[in-house]
Amino acid sequence: MYLPSAVSRLRNKYTRYVVLWFIVLLSVPHLLAQKPADDPLPSWNEGKTKSGILAFVADVTNSNNSHFVRPEDRIAVFDNDGTLWAEKPVVEGLFVLSRLKSMAEKNPAMKNTQPYKAALEGDIAYFKDAGLPAILQLLAKTHSGMTEEQFLKEAKNFADSAKYPKLDVPITDIAYKPMVELLEYLRTNGFQTWISSGGSIDFIRVVSPKLYGVPPQQVIGSTFELAWVTNNGRPELLRKPHIAFVNDKTGKPVGISQHIGKRPIFAAGNVRSGGDIAMLEYSGSGSTPSFQLLINHDDAEREFAYSEKDSASLNAARQHGWHVVSMRNDWKQIFSSQQQQAATLHKKCAVAK
Amino acid sequence: MYLPSAVSRLRNKYTRYVVLWFIVLLSVPHLLAQKPADDPLPSWNEGKTKSGILAFVADVTNSNNSHFVRPEDRIAVFDNDGTLWAEKPVVEGLFVLSRLKSMAEKNPAMKNTQPYKAALEGDIAYFKDAGLPAILQLLAKTHSGMTEEQFLKEAKNFADSAKYPKLDVPITDIAYKPMVELLEYLRTNGFQTWISSGGSIDFIRVVSPKLYGVPPQQVIGSTFELAWVTNNGRPELLRKPHIAFVNDKTGKPVGISQHIGKRPIFAAGNVRSGGDIAMLEYSGSGSTPSFQLLINHDDAEREFAYSEKDSASLNAARQHGWHVVSMRNDWKQIFSSQQQQAATLHKKCAVAK
Numbered sequence: 001m002y003l004p005s006a007v008s009r010l011r012n013k014y015t016r017y018v019v020l021w022f023i024v025l026l027s028v029p030h031l032l033a034q035k036p037a038d039d040p041l042p043s044w045n046e047g048k049t050k051s052g053i054l055a056f057v058a059d060v061t062n063s064n065n066s067h068f069v070r071p072e073d074r075i076a077v078f079d080n081d082g083t084l085w086a087e088k089p090v091v092e093g094l095f096v097l098s099r100l101k102s103m104a105e106k107n108p109a110m111k112n113t114q115p116y117k118a119a120l121e122g123d124i125a126y127f128k129d130a131g132l133p134a135i136l137q138l139l140a141k142t143h144s145g146m147t148e149e150q151f152l153k154e155a156k157n158f159a160d161s162a163k164y165p166k167l168d169v170p171i172t173d174i175a176y177k178p179m180v181e182l183l184e185y186l187r188t189n190g191f192q193t194w195i196s197s198g199g200s201i202d203f204i205r206v207v208s209p210k211l212y213g214v215p216p217q218q219v220i221g222s223t224f225e226l227a228w229v230t231n232n233g234r235p236e237l238l239r240k241p242h243i244a245f246v247n248d249k250t251g252k253p254v255g256i257s258q259h260i261g262k263r264p265i266f267a268a269g270n271v272r273s274g275g276d277i278a279m280l281e282y283s284g285s286g287s288t289p290s291f292q293l294l295i296n297h298d299d300a301e302r303e304f305a306y307s308e309k310d311s312a313s314l315n316a317a318r319q320h321g322w323h324v325v326s327m328r329n330d331w332k333q334i335f336s337s338q339q340q341q342a343a344t345l346h347k348k349c350a351v352a353k
Numbered sequence: 354m355y356l357p358s359a360v361s362r363l364r365n366k367y368t369r370y371v372v373l374w375f376i377v378l379l380s381v382p383h384l385l386a387q388k389p390a391d392d393p394l395p396s397w398n399e400g401k402t403k404s405g406i407l408a409f410v411a412d413v414t415n416s417n418n419s420h421f422v423r424p425e426d427r428i429a430v431f432d433n434d435g436t437l438w439a440e441k442p443v444v445e446g447l448f449v450l451s452r453l454k455s456m457a458e459k460n461p462a463m464k465n466t467q468p469y470k471a472a473l474e475g476d477i478a479y480f481k482d483a484g485l486p487a488i489l490q491l492l493a494k495t496h497s498g499m500t501e502e503q504f505l506k507e508a509k510n511f512a513d514s515a516k517y518p519k520l521d522v523p524i525t526d527i528a529y530k531p532m533v534e535l536l537e538y539l540r541t542n543g544f545q546t547w548i549s550s551g552g553s554i555d556f557i558r559v560v561s562p563k564l565y566g567v568p569p570q571q572v573i574g575s576t577f578e579l580a581w582v583t584n585n586g587r588p589e590l591l592r593k594p595h596i597a598f599v600n601d602k603t604g605k606p607v608g609i610s611q612h613i614g615k616r617p618i619f620a621a622g623n624v625r626s627g628g629d630i631a632m633l634e635y636s637g638s639g640s641t642p643s644f645q646l647l648i649n650h651d652d653a654e655r656e657f658a659y660s661e662k663d664s665a666s667l668n669a670a671r672q673h674g675w676h677v678v679s680m681r682n683d684w685k686q687i688f689s690s691q692q693q694q695a696a697t698l699h700k701k702c703a704v705a706k
Binding site for chain 1: 425428501545554555558562568569570572576579580581587588589590603604605606607610611612613614615631634635638
């Protein structure tokens with residue numbers, strides 16, 4: 001106000017320039033950072049698997065394109081054990097053991113009754129001999145004879161406290177970071193992400209929202225029979241000791257059809273037992289474009305290296321043109337706290353040798 | 354421009370007033386119409402059922418309230434036949450008949466083979482005698498022995514062309530308008546709306562997106578066994594002639610648990626066979642606030658009036674405090690093209706008398 005008008009105008013002009021330059025300068029680091037921040041799959045190495053995923057998603061979400069798929073039909077299904085988290089050992093097996101231990105504490109007779117005795121003592125030879133019926137007996141003992149509510153509580157207690165033996169981390173830390181990024185990337189592009197696992201549906205539902213962002217109603221799995229009964233005047237869902245449905249191998253397309261009622265356009269499984277072949281075939285057998293991903297566990301250093309006796313999954317991948325993930329080459333990082341886990345794994349491996 | 358400045362200014366002032374008044378006048382009908390336009394349930398008469406629904410939704414969606422329910426837990430389930438659309442006769446029964454007729458055209462021997470003969474001739478006495486096994490045989494004949502894809506195509510053809518006999522309208526016109534409004538209202542308030550029906554899951558999935566805004570993956574129903582088989586080198590889902598799961602009565606809480614993995618906080622069913630009692634009990638037996646709706650078909654004039662032999666559903670409603678809908682009193686309108694249908698119904702009733 002006390003400045004002469006001309007000076008004031010000059011000063012205003014000056015200020016405008018300074019402000020403008022300030023904005024430009026502030027933008028530089030942001031502009032430089034643009035590229036990595038935009039990468040939706042930062043834990044994936046560049047290569048044909050990653051570029052294949054990106055190209056497929058770009059293809060089906062482009063409404064000017066003949067391959068466009070409406071959001072309501074963008075269904076993606078993922079196997080769980082070995083596809084979304086580690087399976088050496090399978091986490092639900094740890095849950096069975098933990099349940100058996102706490103049951104045996106209350107009922108010590110179990111310690112001398114087979115097959116519980118063998119399970120509690122880690123007697124693998126017994127199970128090689130007794131086979132599937134003995135394993136089903138363990139499952140029935142630990143997964144039924146209680147209300148659904150009690151089972152969910154037990155599973156939650158386990159998930160909140162259990163450690164994954166070989167990696168020595170909480171079991172909630174064994175999810176594969178690249179797959180969690182992939183789930184998120186697909187959802188950002190209008191996909192509905194589902195899990196289709198051979199494991200117990202309710203067990204996975206306890207961990208899937210937190211670990212994978214997948215709500216309980218988007219989990220498909222094996223089921224025990226349930227009965228609606230009244231106990232002391234209170235109606236409740238009771239878990240019966242019979243398996244109602246096995247969501248594995250040729251059961252996977254069935255489970256998907258019953259739960260979703262649509263053919264998934266994206267499916268991901270892994271090499272181990274051929275458990276995901278039918279699901280991947282189902283996803284690829286429609287008339288619309290689709291994408292199949294098969295994870296190969298070839299990273300003994302950062303995770304575990306294992307294969308299939310008959311190589312059926314890899315053969316099917318070759319036959320159908322599925323995209324095979326080499327964990328060693330395609331994934332920059334496997335778990336989110338990579339350093340710690342790699343170190344722990346190394347240590348454990350060293351001890352084992 | 355040719356007017357003197359003072360006149361021009363006056364004229365501008367005048368124009369401004371006229372424009373202002375014009376805007377005010379235009380707003381009047383809009384302001385008057387405000388209230389009904391804001392009503393999310395315009396086909397519901399004012400009364401304790403409607404106000405109960407509104408109060409419940411306000412209660413669980415208010416985050417400052419101890420009754421607040423997070424959006425991911427706002428699960429609402431609806432029975433279909435008699436709850437979302439008319440069930441006199443049940444539409445799927447019409448589909449069975451239509452399928453039998455077209456099958457008998459290709460295979461005339463069916464016309465002389467029971468139970469198809471009785472079904473094609475409308476011989477109700479035969480079914481009273483032969484009972485459930487004969488009905489299951491009709492279901493198996495019309496619902497299995499084909500691929501899942503073929504079945505969905507048959508169901509779609511039927512849904513696109515079939516008429517509802519007593520009302521003489523396309524079957525896609527027999528949805529209850531107040532219930533379609535309720536589904537939409539719940540979704541607007543963050544609810545996930547599901548169907549839980551005794552009917553075939555795939556049959557309902559064909560109509561649910563268009564009629565109710567419910568996608569296939571939010572439909573629960575009775576199921577036939579499916580098998581993943583390879584036919585002429587092409588893998589496909591084959592429908593087997595065995596019922597895998599009956600989603601009725603005590604089966605409903607089981608189906609809901611398997612598909613959703615959460616207890617619904619809102620459930621709606623109807624009086625006819627007691628088929629929804631367990632589902633409504635399940636919804637009401639949690640520790641969080643919940644709402645149960647039971648539709649009573651008491652409107653012979655605009656729809657159909659019928660009741661339950663043992664009144665089990667109404668007795669349960671009284672015992673548990675469920676909200677009972679009187680179609681006659683609570684619903685302003687039943688179908689969307691009310692006039693036509695009421696007239697048709699009247700005419701048919703008159704003929705029947």
